[in-house]
Amino acid sequence: MSVIRPMRADAVRNRRKILDAANAQITARGPDVGMDEIAQAAGVAVGTLYRHFPTKTDLVAAVVGEYVVAVADDAQASLGRASVGTSRAVDEVVGFLSRVAESSADHHAVKAAAQGLGVEGHGDESDESRASGALAELIALAQADGDIRTEVTVDDLYLLMATAPTDEPAPVRQRWLDLILPGITTPPC
Amino acid sequence: MSVIRPMRADAVRNRRKILDAANAQITARGPDVGMDEIAQAAGVAVGTLYRHFPTKTDLVAAVVGEYVVAVADDAQASLGRASVGTSRAVDEVVGFLSRVAESSADHHAVKAAAQGLGVEGHGDESDESRASGALAELIALAQADGDIRTEVTVDDLYLLMATAPTDEPAPVRQRWLDLILPGITTPPC
Amino acid sequence: MSVIRPMRADAVRNRRKILDAANAQITARGPDVGMDEIAQAAGVAVGTLYRHFPTKTDLVAAVVGEYVVAVADDAQASLGRASVGTSRAVDEVVGFLSRVAESSADHHAVKAAAQGLGVEGHGDESDESRASGALAELIALAQADGDIRTEVTVDDLYLLMATAPTDEPAPVRQRWLDLILPGITTPPC
Amino acid sequence: MSVIRPMRADAVRNRRKILDAANAQITARGPDVGMDEIAQAAGVAVGTLYRHFPTKTDLVAAVVGEYVVAVADDAQASLGRASVGTSRAVDEVVGFLSRVAESSADHHAVKAAAQGLGVEGHGDESDESRASGALAELIALAQADGDIRTEVTVDDLYLLMATAPTDEPAPVRQRWLDLILPGITTPPC
DNA sequence: GATGAATGAGTGTTCATTCAT
DNA sequence: TATGAATGAACACTCATTCAT
Numbered sequence: 001m002s003v004i005r006p007m008r009a010d011a012v013r014n015r016r017k018i019l020d021a022a023n024a025q026i027t028a029r030g031p032d033v034g035m036d037e038i039a040q041a042a043g044v045a046v047g048t049l050y051r052h053f054p055t056k057t058d059l060v061a062a063v064v065g066e067y068v069v070a071v072a073d074d075a076q077a078s079l080g081r082a083s084v085g086t087s088r089a090v091d092e093v094v095g096f097l098s099r100v101a102e103s104s105a106d107h108h109a110v111k112a113a114a115q116g117l118g119v120e121g122h123g124d125e126s127d128e129s130r131a132s133g134a135l136a137e138l139i140a141l142a143q144a145d146g147d148i149r150t151e152v153t154v155d156d157l158y159l160l161m162a163t164a165p166t167d168e169p170a171p172v173r174q175r176w177l178d179l180i181l182p183g184i185t186t187p188p189c
Numbered sequence: 190m191s192v193i194r195p196m197r198a199d200a201v202r203n204r205r206k207i208l209d210a211a212n213a214q215i216t217a218r219g220p221d222v223g224m225d226e227i228a229q230a231a232g233v234a235v236g237t238l239y240r241h242f243p244t245k246t247d248l249v250a251a252v253v254g255e256y257v258v259a260v261a262d263d264a265q266a267s268l269g270r271a272s273v274g275t276s277r278a279v280d281e282v283v284g285f286l287s288r289v290a291e292s293s294a295d296h297h298a299v300k301a302a303a304q305g306l307g308v309e310g311h312g313d314e315s316d317e318s319r320a321s322g323a324l325a326e327l328i329a330l331a332q333a334d335g336d337i338r339t340e341v342t343v344d345d346l347y348l349l350m351a352t353a354p355t356d357e358p359a360p361v362r363q364r365w366l367d368l369i370l371p372g373i374t375t376p377p378c
Numbered sequence: 379m380s381v382i383r384p385m386r387a388d389a390v391r392n393r394r395k396i397l398d399a400a401n402a403q404i405t406a407r408g409p410d411v412g413m414d415e416i417a418q419a420a421g422v423a424v425g426t427l428y429r430h431f432p433t434k435t436d437l438v439a440a441v442v443g444e445y446v447v448a449v450a451d452d453a454q455a456s457l458g459r460a461s462v463g464t465s466r467a468v469d470e471v472v473g474f475l476s477r478v479a480e481s482s483a484d485h486h487a488v489k490a491a492a493q494g495l496g497v498e499g500h501g502d503e504s505d506e507s508r509a510s511g512a513l514a515e516l517i518a519l520a521q522a523d524g525d526i527r528t529e530v531t532v533d534d535l536y537l538l539m540a541t542a543p544t545d546e547p548a549p550v551r552q553r554w555l556d557l558i559l560p561g562i563t564t565p566p567c
Numbered sequence: 568m569s570v571i572r573p574m575r576a577d578a579v580r581n582r583r584k585i586l587d588a589a590n591a592q593i594t595a596r597g598p599d600v601g602m603d604e605i606a607q608a609a610g611v612a613v614g615t616l617y618r619h620f621p622t623k624t625d626l627v628a629a630v631v632g633e634y635v636v637a638v639a640d641d642a643q644a645s646l647g648r649a650s651v652g653t654s655r656a657v658d659e660v661v662g663f664l665s666r667v668a669e670s671s672a673d674h675h676a677v678k679a680a681a682q683g684l685g686v687e688g689h690g691d692e693s694d695e696s697r698a699s700g701a702l703a704e705l706i707a708l709a710q711a712d713g714d715i716r717t718e719v720t721v722d723d724l725y726l727l728m729a730t731a732p733t734d735e736p737a738p739v740r741q742r743w744l745d746l747i748l749p750g751i752t753t754p755p756c
Numbered sequence: 757g758a759t760g761a762a763t764g765a766g767t768g769t770t771c772a773t774t775c776a777t
Numbered sequence: 778t779a780t781g782a783a784t785g786a787a788c789a790c791t792c793a794t795t796c797a798t
Contacts (some may be wrong), residue, residue: 008798011761031305034788045763050790052761112304116221159365163352176348182376183368189378200778223771225781234780235773245772389757410683412792414760423759424794434793493679494598537743541730554726557750565749567756575777578782602768612784614771619782623768 015052017042022063027106031113035059057117064114065124067107072131074099079134082141089142090185096138097157097180101164101173108166152184160184204241206231211252216295220302224248246306253303254313256296261320263288268323271330278331279374285327286346286369290353290362297355341373349373393430395420400441405484409491413437435495442492443502445485450509452477457512460519467520468563474516475535475558479542479551486544530562538562582619584609589630594673598680602626624684631681632691634674639698641666646701649708656709657752663705664724664747668731668740675733719751727751 021042025033035056039049053059078092104111135154142148165176210231214222224245228238242248267281293300302308324343331337354365399420403411413434417427431437456470482489491497513532520526543554588609592600602623606616620626645659671678680686702721709715732743 008759008761010797014761032788035790036788046790047764047792048762054790056789112301115301116305156364156368159354159357159361160368163354163365165348165352168348172348175345176352179345179349179372180368182371187371187376187378189376203779224773225771228781235782236775236780237778239773240778243773392758413794414792417760425759425796426757428794429757432794490679490682494683534742534746537732537735537739538746541732541743543726543730546726550726553723554730557723557727557747560749560754561746565754565756567754575780575782577776581782599767601766603766613769614785615783617769621769 011052014042014044014048018044018049018052018059019063019066022059023066023110026060026063026109026113031109031116057119060110060113060117061119063110064119065127067103067110068124068127068131070103071100072127072134075131075134075138079138079141082138088147089138089145090147093138093142093148093157093184094177094181096135097160097164098177100161101166101177102170104161104164104166105168105173111166147186148184149186156184200241203231203233203237207233207238207241207248208252208255211248212255212299215249215252215298215302220298220305246308249299249302249306250308252299253308254316256292256299257313257316257320259292260289261316261323264320264323264327268327268330271327277336278327278334279336282327282331282337282346282373283366283370285324286349286353287366289350290355290366291359293350293353293355294357294359294362300355336375337373338375345373389430392420392422392426396422396427396430396437397440397444400437401444401488404438404441404487404491409487409494435497438488438491438495439497441488442497443505445481445488446502446505446509448481449478450505450512453509453512453516457516457519460516466525467516467523468525471516471520471526471535471562472555472559474513475538475542476555478539479544479555480548482539482542482544483546483548483551489544525564526562527564534562578619581609581611581615585611585616585619585626586630586633589626590633590677593627593630593676593680598676598683624686627677627680627684628686630677631686632694634670634677635691635694635698637670638667639694639701642698642701642705646705646708649705655714656705656712657714660705660709660715660724660751661744661748663702664727664731665744667728668733668744669737671728671731671733672735672740678733714753715751716753723751 018038022038025038025041029037035049036046038059039046042049049059053062074096078096081087082089082092132154135157139148139152139154139157143150143152160180165173168176207227211227214227214230218226224238225235227248228235231238238248242251263285267285270276271278271281321343324346328337328341328343328346332339332341349369354362357365396416400416403416403419407415413427414424416437417424420427427437431440452474456474459465460467460470510532513535517526517530517532517535521528521530538558543551546554585605589605592605592608596604602616603613605626606613609616616626620629641663645663648654649656649659699721702724706715706719706721706724710717710719727747732740735743
């Protein structure tokens with residue numbers, strides 16, 4: 001008696017195509033691409049786009065939401081590796097930040113679009129807490145190892161993620177990482 | 190043979206009013222204020238606005254340019270104090286970064302507007318080099334004091350300035366500064 | 379040899395639901411309700427709605443048609459009472475007009491929708507002639523009584539019905555009736 | 568020191584052209600003409616149209632307002648003639664109603680458009696009261712002559728004007744007038 | 757036969773920019 | 778030179794209708 005009706009197969013396909021097209025178009029042509037252009041890139045009519053996302057804001061929020069899912073997945077995978085002992089927790093934190101800075105580069109225009117439209121909730125809240133949970137554990141692990149400063153919190157990570165120089169070339173992003181890291185890790189002595 | 194004709198007094202006045210109005214309006218009403226609104230706030234007609242700045246991009250670039258002037262002034266003042274020995278050079282660097290993060294908060298919408306319009310050159314190049322020069326000397330001073338890591342450059346400072354969390358409340362900006370500083374300063378031991 | 383195939387029971391039910399929903403929605407939400415909204419209110423999908431009424435115009439015409447049926451019924455009932463002598467024919471004419479003005483108030487948005495769509499034939503012609511016939515006899519009766527002016531015709535009644543102030547509150551509609559009546563009834567002397 | 572600045576001559580001209588075009592287009596092509604079509608018919612760009620009337624509602628309201636001006640003028644002229652004794656006051660009332668029914672025929676689609684957009688104030692209030700005043704005096708005059716029933720008010724006239732069969736051919740409108748008049752004038756005996 | 761996703765022309769409105777006054 | 782009216786391409790969004798499932 002679930003209220004959640006399964007979507008028709010083609011509707012699912014279209015939703016995917018739209019989301020991908022939106023991501024691609026915003027990335028390629030800037031945060032102000034028109035809905036028509038996104039629809040065309042997705043190979044659907046505008047009406048279809050609006051059936052899936054009643055508002056441009058909704059569409060962009062969904063795109064951001066997908067990104068949050070990816071980030072949460074990454075955070076959980078990092079935690080997984082650190083828990084098992086495959087790698088040190090600090091290294092996972094650093095790797096995570098590095099990958100986020102990397103992937104955010106593509107995501108930059110999307111973030112700009114979201115800001116321009118006043119997108120609020122970045123998609124599903126459960127994904128955000130999934131990410132937060134994993135990162136919290138990861139930090140705790142690294143702190144137990146004595147590798148990360150005791151006062152560092154998940155919010156600090158979010159703050160750094162938010163300020164990553166997403167529109168800069170790779171070497172700059174690497175340098176940024178180097179500048180950032182000492183603030184998180186414990187001093188050498 | 191100079192082509193630069195002195196501006197008529199009222200033209201100068203108008204330019205000032207427009208620049209101030211643009212800054213105020215963008216800050217107050219977001220990066221997407223219309224040219225008409227800016228003109229009205231400046232007490233001139235749109236036509237006048239366009240006589241001074243042929244393009245919205247030009248206008249925003251000029252506003253950004255003014256900000257660069259202020260930053261350059263600050264940098265030079267900081268250097269002055271450190272040279273005279275009034276204060277330690279590191280402290281001036283930190284203070285400078287802190288003030289920039291602070292002032293950038295107001296400036297945030299302007300930056301967003303600039304980005305949205307693809308503003309390239311941030312105004313007068315001489316101001317940029319004025320700032321760069323002062324900051325370079327300041328860093329050198331601090332490095333001579335052994336307070337700032339030897340590999341830190343002016344570009345690092347610019348990178349950090351560019352990624353300051355300008356749209357966050359003061360405590361967050363302070364925390365960001367705390368996270369950032371260890372990457373610049375020499376380790377305690 | 380009749381081409382008219384009896385409708386399947388559920389098709390009949392759907393037709394009813396759609397007609398009722400259309401009436402209700404147009405009345406409640408104005409003449410511009412969308413087909414989707416009507417379909418949803420009827421508990422069917424748009425496709426079903428379009429199976430029954432190939433065009434919005436057709437749907438609205440059908441709704442109007444139902445109203446004509448009700449009016450025809452009323453006219454015949456009025457005639458019935460007057461014929462039997464239960465009441466004076468004039469009073470029945472007046473009562474009829476009054477009730478039409480009354481019911482038209484609900485019907486107002488439907489009329490507006492019909493006009494907006496250029497609905498032509500108001501449904502079944504037989505109903506119109508049923509109404510016309512009854513009203514003609516009723517007028518004749520009242521004229522025989524000397525109560526209604528000899529030159530008054532059925533078309534006059536239609537004209538008045540058409541111009542009833544359907545979107546005005548009850549007292550206004552009553553006042554309108556008072557203004558209208560002297561033109562139909564015989565002068566007191 | 569008047570705040571009302573005189574409009575530029577060409578702006579005035581454009582305003583006129585727009586108003587006329589709006590009237591013409593709505594009359595000719597129905598209440599749902601697009602703003603673009605109106606603009607084109609007026610020989611201006613849409614932007615110009617929107618500079619003069621920030622909203623379609625505003626435009627239609629202005630068109631209706633012009634009609635109110637015409638009606639008010641007519642009412643005052645009628646009163647003038649009756650006051651001077653050129654004609655009987657009743658005749659002026661009848662003539663006024665007749666002319667309104669006549670002119671309203673053209674005006675019908677405009678009224679529909681106004682209703683569809685929820686136009687509230689029919690333009691300038693002063694024109695409405697100008698009309699009301701003149702009609703009140705005219706009615707009083709005719710009542711003094713013993714030609715119009717004592718209970719008739721200006722609102723009655725408005726009610727009848729509002730219900731005139733504006734979309735019917737001339738003979739029908741004439742017949743309507745005949746049906747309406749006895750409700751206003753004193754009975755023959 | 758019913759469903760509801762897809763279509764796409766059309767709508768009202770905005771805004772950077774131009775140009776007659 | 779300043780003014781502000783005019784321009785018109787562009788945009789987000791709607792809705793009657795069609796058609797694959």
